[in-house]
Amino acid sequence: MGKQSIRVENLVKHFGKGESLVEVIDGASFQVNKGELVALVAPSGAGKTTLLMMIGCVEEPTSGTVWLGEEKVYENRWLTKETRKIRREKIGFIFQAHYLIPFLNVIENVTLVPQTNGVPEKEANKIAMELLEYFEIADKAHAISSELSGGQNQRVAIARALANKPQIILADEPTAALDTKRSVDVVKMLKKIATDQDVAVIMVTHDEAMLPLCDRILTIEDKKVVSHEVTQDSAMI
């Protein structure tokens, strides 16, 4: 742990203009290192998803600076036109629901991004099978999502997020649709991924019971991001 995977400095996001101007994030600065699982916690409407989308190169910030690994990708403007390529090569996304492509089977869902990145089909399949074995779901490689349980689908979705060997995983409430036991399993799995794959994981969550499983907690207070160490009282944040 220690090497930066994502660094944000003075990040600002405003919506609207003039009297209708809304300041969502105003001068957020933080860093998440490789191997860290960080929870992003804030009340609804505080700007969690907006922050996640800015880090994920989906939503353009108003100003500030964003580094992904050693590469500066934003400094008051995108430094590349290919933000989609950055997402495809450096970021893994996990959503509330699994959001697998319903007309692709498990292995096709997992290999879609690597193959788009130019990884040969055979090699992409090998990577995918290793991931599916890691998540103990290799026997379902040729099933489609409608044939899997919720938990199995979520594991496939996590495998898909890892298939492009990302530097950062952005998880938007990945446990929202799961019961407590499964939620704990998923968060433990994310922690294991962060450690084993040496990636930074930022997880938006409303579930306070998951916070003690994380390495750090980021909160949005007064439109700024504040970092907290995990303590026994973390569940009370």
Place this chain on the structure above:
Amino acid sequence: MINLAQKDVKHTLGKFLVTAMGVGMLLGIVLIMIGVYRGMMVDAEVLLDDINADLWVVQEGTLGPFAEASRIHEDLRNTLRVIDGIENAEALTFQNIQLPKKPKPVRVVAVGYDPLGTINPINPDHIIAGRALMKEHYEIVVTDTTGFTLGDTIHLVRNDYTVVGITHGSVSSGADPLVYVSLKDAQELQFSYSNNRIRSDRARGFKNTETLMVNTIVGRVKAGYDVNAVAREIERFKHKSVYTAAEQKSILTKNLVQRASKQIGMFTGILVIVSTIIIALIIYTMTLEKMKEISIMKLIGIPNGMIIKMIVQETLLLGFLAFLFGNLFSHLIYGKFPKRVVLEIPDAWMLFIVVIIASILASMVGVRKVIHADPAAAIGG
């Protein structure tokens, strides 16, 4: 590389095929409409080709005998026969009649000709049973679609006619079945009145001389003579309108069939436009159904080009399958139409090109939707 279109179609194969069948039926109707037009053109020429005359002499100032009514004296035939360049000439009549039959009468066009003459309007290749007329009275040759068989007796006006021959594929320019009777019988059918009418005419001092009229005199020109020159010669000295075979064909196809063909052409055009709109709507709906997946794909970094390729390939496949189903459908039903429908391969290829162009245009609505899809829509449920 994963082919998204192939995977998506395979996933919803049943729905995709049913949709293609639906559009295919519409395209099948387009093919049938074109076939009806082709059939009209063929029908218009059947009788002309069977008679195979070089010249058509009709009442002066008319486009007879098909496009306008024409009445000329039968004995003009004898005058024409002695004109330099004429090899032979015969009188013909054409009239619409209803043959009595149960459960309902059959509407036909009766061709009257001299069975002992030199020009026979019955194409021997069309006779499938019996023979052509051999007597001057009370024989009739009918087309198979009338439903009569050899030996049947048909009562017309005052007399009974015996069916002595059956033809196949003999139709008038209006696609009505043809029957053939002798010239004398035809004149009587066309120009004879009832006894009451004759008595009434006599009381008025009128004498019925119309039984000596015919609708046209057709002639063949001797080898080495210019058909047009002979036609203009007759026109100048006999005060009749004279048309060559080519002119008569032109009158039929341009004057009689052209308006109908324009109407069919408009219907066909509208159907093609409707098909394009329907394909566009289907693709739009199919794209809308996939908007969540498209947003996710854009979010995880799949390029627009790959998603657009999926939409365009699906649209082209839909168009191609619809085209195949359309051809199948049209070939299954075209024989059930009461009039001739001619399905030609060049027309099918033309429709194929139109369908492909229409599919590409239709896919644009889906492509536009893809380009404007917001990847952020995938986040936040």
